[in-house]
Amino acid sequence: MNFINCQLFKMPSYNQEINVDLNSNENGALKTDAKDGKIDESRYVSTEQVANSTPMGLNADQRLAFALRDFLTPPSIALSDGEPSPSALGQTLPFIDEQIDGEEATQSEEEPPQCRDTDDVLNNAACRLRRWRAASRKLRRPRIINNLSTKDEKEGNVSNCNGGHTDLADRLRSLAAAGSMSASAGELLSLAPPPPAATAPPSPGCLLSPSLADQSSAEYFGSSPECCAGSAGLDSSSTGTPAPPPGPRYKLATEGSLRVCCFQHTRTVVDKILAAKFLRRWETHVLCLEEQHIISKTPSGLLENPLSYSCMQEVYCISRWDPARKYCLRIVMPHGSLLLQANDAYTRDQWYHSIMWRKNMIRYRNFLTKTVRKEVVIKELKNMVDFVMTTPLQDESVTRAPMQILTDLLSEKRESDDWEEWAENATSAAAPLLAERCATGELCALLARLCRRRPRAAPLPALAPPVRRVLTRNVDFARAPNARRLVRDYISALSAHNSGRSLVRRFVEVTHGSRASCPYPRAAPNLAAVALAALDDHYRNAASPHVCDDAEDEVLCFADILAHMCEYEDWLVVVGAILQPVPLCAGALSCPRVSARLGGLLKALAHDPRCAAHACVAPARAARLCPPSWLRAAAPSEPMLALPHEDLCLIWGDMLGSLLNCCCKRKSFLQSMSKQLPDLVLVALTAHPAAIEALCLFLEWEITNGEQTQLEIIAALQGSELGQKYYKDLCERQQNLQRLQAEGGPRRLALPVRATDADVAALLDAGALGNLECLSLAFTSVTSACAHHLIKLPSLRYLNLWATKFGDSGVQLIAEHLPKLQVLNLCETPVSDKGIEALSGLSNLRRLNLNSTKLSAEAFEILRQRLPHLQEYDIRYTEAW
Template sequence: MDLTSSSGGGGDPRQIEETKPLLGGDVPAPEGTKMGAVPCRRALLLCNGMRYKLLQEGDIQVCVIRHPRTFLSKILTSKFLRRWEPHHLTLADNSLASATPTGYMENSVSYSAIEDVQLLSWENAPKYCLQLTVPGGTVLLQAANSYLRDQWFHSLQWKKKIYKYKKVLSNPSRWEVVLKEIRTLVDMALTSPLQDDSINQAPLEIVSKLLSENTNLTTQEHENIIVAIAPLLENNHPPPDLCEFFCKHCRERPRSMVVIEVFTPVVQRILKHNMDFGKCPRLRLFTQEYILALNELNAGMEVVKKFIQSMHGPTGHCPHPRVLPNLVAVCLAAIYSCYEEFINSRDNSPSLKEIRNGCQQPCDRKPTLPLRLLHPSPDLVSQEATLSEARLKSVVVASSEIHVEVEHTSTAKPALTASAGNDSEPNLIDCLMVSPACSTMSIELGPQADRTLGCYVEILKLLSDYDDWRPSLASLLQPIPFPKEALAHEKFTKELKYVIQRFAEDPRQEVHSCLLSVRAGKDGWFQLYSPGGVACDDDGELFASMVHILMGSCYKTKKFLLSLAENKLGPCMLLALRGNQTMVEILCLMLEYNIIDNNDTQLQIISTLESTGVGKRMYEQLCDRQRELKELQRKGGPTRLTLPSKSTDADLARLLSSGSFGNLENLSLAFTNVTSACAEHLIKLPSLKQLNLWSTQFGDAGLRLLSEHLTMLQVLNLCETPVTDAGLLALSSMKSLCSLNMNSTKLSADTYEDLKAKLPNLKEVDVRYTEAW
């Protein structure tokens, strides 16, 4: 049978071998015309748009013919070929091997031994074959169909060429030739019909290894190589070693055009598509160095700002959800690196607790400390209780990066001195509290660290200006992810204050709620920037702003007021004394809700309120409300009341303010238009036992307020209201409830079980048309 050039019945010529030279030698010339009288002609491959996955292994039929090359055509045209063997072949990095090394494939076939790869097809009975020309013979591979044959063909070609490039570029001689071969390698990857991640990653890894083994390249050679591989980086992350090479270029030549033209799309892709910097930290380091390189340009932060704008996009909502978390991760890592030297020296340097208490013993420390510490002499510490002013004795230790200066301007409290012997670690804010023994604390960074800190804090400020990013940014920063050294740095906390102010000004509860701690026992930004915290550098304006926004949301609860009374009563009274209206309202609410039990403290609060005009007026209004409440209870009034349908919150407020309702026990607001806002008036009905809110817009915020004040409520109807688990869980504190209707609400089964466990008197429950039904 004659062998033709057709493939699968077609007669189009198809090219199979590239003719571009590799470093160190030329590709062998086609030898298909030297096989005998009936030559097996090489087909020319057309760009027909077919794409294939790179094969790593697969099943195929194998036949090996050992003969002089001149007799190949005679054997191929004979009627009877030698037997075929089924093998499971693996395309390793350097050879073609069988999973069962027997028969024809007893020994693996090295890619370096394969002289040529050709496509063959039979004329009468098509058998989709590949011909591998090896010294002394031919290896024939037979696939099941033309697609598999072409897939094997392209995969073998790719493996063979990559193997050659690895060998050729492993020992370069002239870099101008190396650059030419790198460009050829990149073109090969871009034009390959194989569609696989490794197609673009393999050339990058080859170049990465080449650069890591040759560190004496000139700057121009660096740039030429970067430009040559740029097309591969459009859709692929650079390997770790290549990231290190890029970082070096950003540090050494930040003003190079390569940074703008080549690195910008690479970094944009990283920020848009990277899922976890923990798996490849060098990607984060490269992004960090790229942004610092932008900051070194003439325009400085203006260039960085434009880059952040390009990442967000022109619309009001960023279409890429991974951009913000990745940017925040880069910022946190960069800020951490600014204090890394000091953090690593924690074991040898005085802790913040020791600095605060003035009990540092220099003789117990190791001799090399990366900080400069000014502190009282140990003999002066023992005399602090009796001396009116301690004289300072300085101990200076050289440091190239970080300097800590502590000045004592007043005597330390005996309690603080006694606590220095306690080995237990204080919490974060306790470590940073400004005490009389430590009135000023400043950390001075080196020039490079200072520039890095300024750049990335400015980026955090830019991120906080975007409305759609602010909720996620607040959530990411809520656990306070910065080291305590950064929080003790006055410059850092002063610059970060802008971000916290943006959180405090945002009316969305999901944003300003992140000012509080992430859980009980942890400190949050609210504590850090409140009077007494190390970050508070004003007279409490930010603290008052935070309290105002928190009290205006769902946090207007006894729990929040109790927290303020226990921890921040002094600052609240001080700000109220200065006429701050928010703090005056806080003190009035503390009195109205009986938050303060101590009579002396109550009298002090009253004196504070009466010392200012606004405080005196609000205290008088409070007293009037208290008198009206007592009068309502004395006069009595109706025990049952039903509001007309379609009544509003304003209608209810006018009705309750028009008469006496001290004895009101049953109130029906069913089918009205009241909302959670009416809860402010409902909590002033001391005798209320039954409340019907069927088919109203009463929501979670109102339920939370009712649960704190109407503790005697026995019957509550919430049928067809928009309440959810968040509000229903608050009902667990209403122990007197015996009848509860949650029909057609967003009640879940878990919340229902929780309510049943916490409400022992609950006897009648309606949960139809809910998840718990």
């Protein structure tokens, strides 16, 4: 041979990409360019300028083998510039369908390479390529080598040929992508043999075989500082939570119209002729995907019988027909294949993933329920979780079926002795699945049982997501008692650890979130309801004289949760509303350790400036008889909270002071507090300013008429220096009030436009106004603050507040202290239904102007019923008009 002694040229390296189009060489000969004699369809791409080293005088198959010499060489051999080419090595070239043993492929350094004639080597390779091509053509499969990326040396641009897209290459590349491994072209050609005749690869990028790496469940646990610290140090390149591949998402297909074609696998010449394209018959069916099989709504023709998922050997998309707009799906059966054609690629892929999901769910259910070995079940359970987490289907039923399988696994072995260990392993394996969907009632009961039996060994990272999902999405615990039990037992398991208190605090912090306000409106009510229910269950049947024991340590964490929730401003209002009226039993209130935590909660409510927060300690309209409110439960005279007397007086005085400084400085509120006059006296003796101020208002507004009661109040005021100061100021105000209410002064009075609250106060201090019956403050700048001065005019019958800033609090005050008022003008004032409803106590009111106010129709109807003597009213430009 004249090419044996030719100079060896530099061969392409193993990382270079070589693409050969075998589809264009059906007759065994390659197309060549007649002008320059270069191979047109067979080229390789290199980053360096490599000369054409193909020897002359070779036939088509030998040229193809020479172009693939690097692919046919084992990847363990590295070439250099001074080494001979693979064609000069005496190494046996492997067949395409056999695997090379690493020990046989690696030559010893002591043994020199056995030289073989280059012509024999090329003939051997060409023979194997012809055998491979013939087998592929016989099995009616596309070629298994991709086209080569051709590089135009003159223009410098790279163009890809898509004519030879192969099935085996797609399968191997998909496996390599799913397993996060890199596979070179030489490794692809040295892998397992091609599948049987009736098999084909799945669609590219949609491999559904669960082959993900082990995930870490530490990131699912957000309620433990230790676990968070452990997960924070993980490498960012770790696998973490399984995720579906990038691309479109699909809904689980249940029904659709597709074209169907069926053909038998060709084994004889007659079968091959009958299965030809021009003899195939297509039918249109409306298919329904059921649990066990696929049926047609019109069972006739090709789909007269249901198509069972268990009989499907393989399902794949025929992507090579997409350029012709034939979006087909092939289902391989034992004796034939079924083609399903959709209108577009999205529908085709949707049906493909839906069929694969139902097929795999049947396989997982049968395997997990019949396997006895626990380690095998756990491994297969992980595979099922990976499959569910990586499927591009997004539907509730996609996770509902695996959750039911998990529930069945945990429930069927619950009577065994090692159920706790088995449930712990199964729950840890299904952690990603539990984080994606709410657990059912039966599964919640099983997980709660695991927390009760093994509180210190329970898989807390796996249970944290379902617990938080229950707290953030549950609406009514009465309909989901098992869900509430799961949250309760999970919190108890947290507190059972050595750092239980810090774990519970961290749990509340994670449930609230890092924002200023919690994004979940149901989280706070649900968490407070679980804590209160746990405390009530433990102390409901407690003995009357309370005795502390070690069993209380299990429920003190729920009192800690209520205290931790009050650290957030948005949750403080929610907790206060739930605690009004007092929802705890007497046994819980008599526990000193629980009362200490509730005392901190009451302090937080009392010191909050928002009316919605501190108003929660006041008696509610639908209050219980025992105890009606926190003012009654924390009363120093008959306390229900087991706190020291000094702490009770301080807390009770703070609650009373917050109410008086806000919206409860009214006669009606003090009248309701007259039953707790002994508590006011006890707190006033401790020099608390709120109680002293309340006693002064009792005397000033004449709430108590008994002489003995007034003497007791005066004695309590004189019992401290601060009380004496308040009583001295009260006496001075009473003297001024007597001078103000003395007979004399004008009957009608109107203030100028620029008058303010200070002008009104100065007017009343000027002299006697006992005869004043008509006062006009129209178009002035007075506010509700001047109501404290107007109530000193008990003979006032006409009051004009047109176009002022007089609000609801001022209207409520004058409605209680000016019973002789007959005419009231509130036109163009910011009063609302809250203040207008208080006017129902003015029985002598005859004329009322509510023009351009925030009056509603419902409030006006109530006002008309309670004021039957109202003769004239103006409600224009209101909702009631």
